[in-house]
Amino acid sequence: MNKRAKQLVLACSVPVLILLGMCFAPLYTMLTGEEMILQTKPVDPSDPFRGDYVTLQYEAEEVPISLLEKAVVTRLQNKGGQFDVYVLMAKKNGVHTPIKVSLEKPDNGLFLKGTINYIDKDNQGQEIAIIEYNLDKYFIEDNTGAEWEKASAKGEILAKLKVDNGYAVLTDITTK
Template identity: 90%
Template sequence: MNKRAKQLVLACSVPVLILLGMCFAPLYTMLTGVDMILQTKPLDPSDLFRGDYVTLQYEAEEVPISLVDKAVVSRLQDQWGQFDVFVLMEKKDGVHTPIKVSLEKPDKGIFLKGTINYIDKGNQGQEIAFIEYNLDKYFLEDNTGAEWEKASAKGEILAKLKVNNGYAVLTDITTK
């Protein structure tokens, strides 16, 4: 094989290796991850161009300030913008709920890695930390979107996840 052919093979293999690398984390999580279930909140999405899907918002995205470490609060006050946090979860009545939000990865227990956006007052007037997990859309079989949208608007959907080392993959949704 001459030098030109080797360069061509190398140039073609680099993008393929990058794409394969991007698939590694989700596949590894699906194979080795721990099951988790999150409760969704009512939400009414509308988008005509994406086909049948449901937009999900989780109760675990709004965490009471009492569960957030002081280091997270002070960093949010000192630094403008978003940053990653670790949300330790505990299973209560079949659904995982946050019990602690910190900058440090927990040594034990099941946790999600999320991005804290801001702290503000919630609907009840208490201070809430708003955290994103990037698990907000689930694509459905054709012609089933309307019924799932109704269930989502009522907050009747449970999301099933696979979680490995804080990385989560949304695997399925069910109704209560």
């Protein structure tokens, strides 16, 4: 093979390797990750251009400030802005809920890596941290959107995830 052909093969293989690399983390998580179930909150999707999908918001995205380690609160107060946190989860009544939020990756236990955005107040006036996990949309079969929208509005959807080392992949949704 001459030099020009080697360069062409190399140039064509780099994008392919990049695309394959992007697929590795989700596939590895799907195969080896532990299952987690999160409770969703009511949300009304309103984008008619994306086909049938369900927009999901999770109860675990609104974490009471009492579950944040002191270092997380200090960083929010001093620097503000968004930054990554680790949310340790425990299973209660068949659903995983946050029990601790820290800057350091937990040594053991099931946890999600998320991005803390800000501190707000919930409907009862208690301070909560708003954390995003990037698991907010789930595309569904055509012509089933109305059923899922009704279930979502009632907060009756459970999301099934596969989690590996804090990285999560939304695998399925079910109703209670």
